[in-house]
Amino acid sequence: MRYDSITEAIGNTPLVRIDPAVHGLRHIDLYAKLELLNPFGSVKDRAAWHMARAGLADAVAHGSQVVELSSGNTAKALAVIAGMHGLSFKSVTNRMRIPEIKDLLLLLGAEIEELPGQSECLDPTNTDDPLTLFHRELSGLGHSYLHTDQYFNARNTEAHTTGTGPEIVKDLDGRAPDWFIACVGTAGSSTGVARVLREHDPRVRVVGLVAGKADFIPGIRTLDEVHEVGLFDPDTYDTMESVSSDEAIEGMLTLARRCGILAGPTGGAAYYGTVRHLQAWDDELTSGQGSAAARGARRSAVFIVCDRIESYLGYTRQRRPDLFHQPPRRNAVADLTAAEIASAGAIDTQDAQKWMVQERPLVVDLRSPFAYAALHIEGAINIVDELFEELVRGGLPFGKQQPVLLVCPVGEQSARYAALLTRMGHPDVRSLSGGVIAWRDAGAPLVRE
Amino acid sequence: MRHVRFQGGHLAAAVPSSPEPLSLEPRLEERLASLLRSGRLLHTLVDALGSPLNVVLPDQIAENAERFRAAYGTRHLGGQVFFAHKANRSSALVRRLAAADAAVDVASLGELQHALGAGFTPDRIMATGPKNPEFLWLAARTGVTVNVDSYGELEALATLVRERELARIRVLLRLSAFDGPGVRVLSRPSRFGSPAGELEQLLKAVERHADAVELIGVGYHLDTTSLDEKARALEGCVRAMDACRGRGLRPRVVDIGGGFGVNYLAHGAQWERYTSALTAAVLGRRPAITWRGHGYGLRNDAGTLRGSLALYPAHRPVAGDRYLDELLSLPAPSFGGRPLATLLLENLYDLYTEPGRALVDQCGLVLARVLEVRRTDGGEHLVRLGMKADDAGLEEHGVLMDPVLLARDGVRATCGGEPVGVYLAGSLCLEADLITRRMVFLPRLPRPGELLGFANTAGYCMDFQTSGAQHQPVARKVAAWQEEGSWHWCLDEQYWPITRPGGER
Ligand SMILES: Cc1ncc(COP(=O)(O)O)c(C=O)c1O
Numbered sequence: 001m002r003y004d005s006i007t008e009a010i011g012n013t014p015l016v017r018i019d020p021a022v023h024g025l026r027h028i029d030l031y032a033k034l035e036l037l038n039p040f041g042s043v044k045d046r047a048a049w050h051m052a053r054a055g056l057a058d059a060v061a062h063g064s065q066v067v068e069l070s071s072g073n074t075a076k077a078l079a080v081i082a083g084m085h086g087l088s089f090k091s092v093t094n095r096m097r098i099p100e101i102k103d104l105l106l107l108l109g110a111e112i113e114e115l116p117g118q119s120e121c122l123d124p125t126n127t128d129d130p131l132t133l134f135h136r137e138l139s140g141l142g143h144s145y146l147h148t149d150q151y152f153n154a155r156n157t158e159a160h161t162t163g164t165g166p167e168i169v170k171d172l173d174g175r176a177p178d179w180f181i182a183c184v185g186t187a188g189s190s191t192g193v194a195r196v197l198r199e200h201d202p203r204v205r206v207v208g209l210v211a212g213k214a215d216f217i218p219g220i221r222t223l224d225e226v227h228e229v230g231l232f233d234p235d236t237y238d239t240m241e242s243v244s245s246d247e248a249i250e251g252m253l254t255l256a257r258r259c260g261i262l263a264g265p266t267g268g269a270a271y272y273g274t275v276r277h278l279q280a281w282d283d284e285l286t287s288g289q290g291s292a293a294a295r296g297a298r299r300s301a302v303f304i305v306c307d308r309i310e311s312y313l314g315y316t317r318q319r320r321p322d323l324f325h326q327p328p329r330r331n332a333v334a335d336l337t338a339a340e341i342a343s344a345g346a347i348d349t350q351d352a353q354k355w356m357v358q359e360r361p362l363v364v365d366l367r368s369p370f371a372y373a374a375l376h377i378e379g380a381i382n383i384v385d386e387l388f389e390e391l392v393r394g395g396l397p398f399g400k401q402q403p404v405l406l407v408c409p410v411g412e413q414s415a416r417y418a419a420l421l422t423r424m425g426h427p428d429v430r431s432l433s434g435g436v437i438a439w440r441d442a443g444a445p446l447v448r449e
Numbered sequence: 450m451r452h453v454r455f456q457g458g459h460l461a462a463a464v465p466s467s468p469e470p471l472s473l474e475p476r477l478e479e480r481l482a483s484l485l486r487s488g489r490l491l492h493t494l495v496d497a498l499g500s501p502l503n504v505v506l507p508d509q510i511a512e513n514a515e516r517f518r519a520a521y522g523t524r525h526l527g528g529q530v531f532f533a534h535k536a537n538r539s540s541a542l543v544r545r546l547a548a549a550d551a552a553v554d555v556a557s558l559g560e561l562q563h564a565l566g567a568g569f570t571p572d573r574i575m576a577t578g579p580k581n582p583e584f585l586w587l588a589a590r591t592g593v594t595v596n597v598d599s600y601g602e603l604e605a606l607a608t609l610v611r612e613r614e615l616a617r618i619r620v621l622l623r624l625s626a627f628d629g630p631g632v633r634v635l636s637r638p639s640r641f642g643s644p645a646g647e648l649e650q651l652l653k654a655v656e657r658h659a660d661a662v663e664l665i666g667v668g669y670h671l672d673t674t675s676l677d678e679k680a681r682a683l684e685g686c687v688r689a690m691d692a693c694r695g696r697g698l699r700p701r702v703v704d705i706g707g708g709f710g711v712n713y714l715a716h717g718a719q720w721e722r723y724t725s726a727l728t729a730a731v732l733g734r735r736p737a738i739t740w741r742g743h744g745y746g747l748r749n750d751a752g753t754l755r756g757s758l759a760l761y762p763a764h765r766p767v768a769g770d771r772y773l774d775e776l777l778s779l780p781a782p783s784f785g786g787r788p789l790a791t792l793l794l795e796n797l798y799d800l801y802t803e804p805g806r807a808l809v810d811q812c813g814l815v816l817a818r819v820l821e822v823r824r825t826d827g828g829e830h831l832v833r834l835g836m837k838a839d840d841a842g843l844e845e846h847g848v849l850m851d852p853v854l855l856a857r858d859g860v861r862a863t864c865g866g867e868p869v870g871v872y873l874a875g876s877l878c879l880e881a882d883l884i885t886r887r888m889v890f891l892p893r894l895p896r897p898g899e900l901l902g903f904a905n906t907a908g909y910c911m912d913f914q915t916s917g918a919q920h921q922p923v924a925r926k927v928a929a930w931q932e933e934g935s936w937h938w939c940l941d942e943q944y945w946p947i948t949r950p951g952g953e954r
Contacts, residue, residue: 114632115635116635120673121708122847224725
């Protein structure tokens with residue numbers, strides 16, 4: 001394959017059969033449409049390119065900024081496309097809750113604006129929601145924007161009626177599957193694909209997947225939120241079902257570990273929702289209800305894998321810390337007993353001042369560099385606690401002849417580290433009791449450098 | 450949808466025209482629940498003092514203050530909790546706090562006079578918000594801390610102190626419009642505080658007026674439920690504090706304002722079901738559940754939902770002291786991701802908070818008598834109450850909650866049979882005087898003479914906007930407390946934390 005531009009690599013994604021040993025359906029062949037293999041990483045590459053392409057020449061002529069309300073994948077694709085054409089891109093949203101994606105967008109040169117949260121002291125007569133303000137700004141004079149408007153732009157759906165849908169039919173040898181299952185974000189992919197499949201076979205059943213109301217799966221809307229999407233038409237779907245974030249992660253793990261498909265949570269949600277939905281039908285086919293013809297025949301289902309796993313490590317860690325088991329640590333403060341901490345050498349401000357004159361202990365301030373820089377005990381060195389923890393894991397970071405005074409804000413953390421260093425064999429380490437706060441309150445000097 | 454299949458119960462609310470009652474049961478902690486079980490007493494009170502009647506629970510506010518204190522304590526943070534007085538006019542609540550480990554934030558001359566009269570010494574009073582000359586004078590005269598709202602106010606205060614030869618006064622600078630590293634967070638523009646970008650100019654004035662004012666810190670109050678916006682502002686304050694230290698000033702306090710929120714509802718599932726049903730009703734997919742199809746800010750634009758829900762998020766799993774705790778746990782990206790609490794502690798800063806609504810959580814009850822029950826032309830049940838909409842401003846503040854129905858014998862009506870949906874009308878001769886525009890589901894149809902109790906109204910929803918319109922009485926207010934297993938009460942203005950009617954405690 002040889003291309004002149006990366007955008008030519010958008011689309012024509014593989015349709016991969018899921019091993020029945022994994023999904024356990026006896027009469028239904030299950031296929032994953034691997035949209036994660038698009039060049040910028042997601043199904044949104046198609047819509048972004050199709051929506052932007054129409055206005056690019058004009059935007060380049062006017063130096064317009066490309067803008068979109070996007071929580072990630074569309075923004076990612078648009079940022080790349082804008083950059084390729086010498087344009088800037090801005091994403092406005094308050095749905096972007098995946099820090100890795102935010103960072104990636106910044107890396108790609110995108111400008112991001114987060115919409116404010118809800119007012120705590122409500123004015124119920126105020127109709128200026130942040131989105132209204134956003135649209136007003138777009139239509140203001142003196143600005144030139146290419147607003148791709150993914151929630152309302154028919155070209156979003158069209159990218160799938162001309163691409164994704166026909167590709168599925170082609171790969172199924174000219175037939176539509178019996179079921180088509182997709183997560184609903186902008187509704188563009190599900191609407192576009194459903195339209196094409198129904199043209200081929202009106203009997204195809206379409207399942208839309210959304211998140212539970214109080215739940216969060218990146219890129220998917222909840223059942224209420226889908227109504228805010230201009231492209232959403234309830235008649236597109238034979239049924240709407242909800243998937244929880246736990247289920248999405250479960251599906252994601254199965255796809256990654258057992259099928260080699262490194263899908264993100266929405267792909268996981270689609271897989272999980274698909275298998276759950278089809279199980280009942282599969283049982284029905286087994287129990288032999290329905291016509292004799294229907295019994296022996298194999299059925300097929302297609303679901304969409306929207307994007308890739310890599311951006312969702314933090315999201316997954318937050319919900320499933322068990323998946324990130326860490327090896328046991330040596331010399332960890334967490335292993336100390338309360339008695340060890342209580343018996344660690346402590347010294348108050350007055351005695352510490354004398355000790356410093358007589359023995360010249362090394363004073364280690366465990367606070368952050370910023371706080372240290374602002375005010376600290378003269379002569380102290382700064383090793384922030386996180387770093388100190390790493391350091392002691394490998395052994396004592398200073399000689400046993402060197403007395404040490406550990407300092408933290410209130411003397412709690414320093415007591416722990418003093419106990420740890422004592423356990424590791426240091427003969428004279430003490431913790432400043434009451435910490436820098438007690439030191440300050442006693443009127444002892446602090447310096448700023 | 451061609452047909453809807455439900456999985457995991459999540460989508461149950463989507464059934465079109467489902468007949469189930471859309472209850473929004475109030476969250477009741479033990480003290481308020483116990484008061485509502487004392488229905489006979491409540492009937493006696495309304496019989497004697499009239500409808501509507503406000504009841505406040507001073508011991509609850511002290512308990513709430515302790516919870517905020519505990520959130521400071523687990524993080525070793527010093528500082529003070531200032532009750533934002535504006536949330537409620539009550540004397541009992543303020544006097545009770547004066548006897549506890551708490552302080553008060555006053556936003557007007559009247560509130561300052563009230564706080565001083567309730568026993569707060571000036572070191573436990575902070576004047577916030579934009580101030581008129583009299584307010585500023587009394588603040589400076591008595592030596593309370595002034596949270597300076599603007600450059601002009603700082604100048605006026607310094608001039609006043611100098612010209613009247615008053616003692617040097619402690620000030621905080623209230624900042625707004627913070628920006629930070631990384632992603633830009635848009636904030637609702639505020640009419641209050643000075644833009645953080647003008648700090649330099651403010652500090653020059655502080656230095657110029659060093660004989661009159663002593664800068665003890667900086668702060669913000671953001672009207673938002675978003676933790677991220679507040680975290681960013683808090684980081685901005687720490688940066689501002691460092692700028693102060695860099696100039697040789699020694700401020701110690703970061704004031705993070707109020708807005709910690711209240712969880713009003715007992716069940717999150719009811720809230721989810723209700724808001725889904727409201728969406729469906731606005732889109733015409735189920736019968737209306739509000740007076741004349743009111744959408745609470747939502748509208749149907751050719752099948753697409755537009756606008757935004759103008760309702761307080763009544764079910765909030767994280768509110769009050771827990772919200773504070775969550776905020777303090779957030780990482781500060783521009784300071785190496787250390788938690789905000791650690792950032793404050795390490796820099797030796799004290800924390801000030803100004804909870805209003807959150808500190809009077811579970812502290813109040815508005816009682817109203819049922820005057821009439823009838824049917825409208827449309828066949829809807831209409832219950833007319835002995836109160837006006839502004840007597841329990843739940844609707845005005847976007848808080849949706851069911852009232853509690855108390856029968857004449859004092860027993861709370863429970864759901865035996867099928868609940869009935871009713872609309873609650875006020876006593877003004879105005880079509881608009883509805884206590885709430887939402888259809889409220891009661892366990893049964895109420896009868897004249899029975900009481901409806903609106904729980905948890907102490908934060909802005911009790912007397913924030915009561916009027917004497919149409920010569921209708923403004924609600925009397927009583928304070929209630931438990932002693933030796935039973936409830937006692939007195940008029941709000943008679944309450945003092947040490948004495949009880951009839952003698953000392
Ligand atoms: C300066 C200030 N502090 C505190 C509050 C109290 O906020 P809340 O009642 O939301 O806690 C307000 C409310 O407007 C305020 O303006």
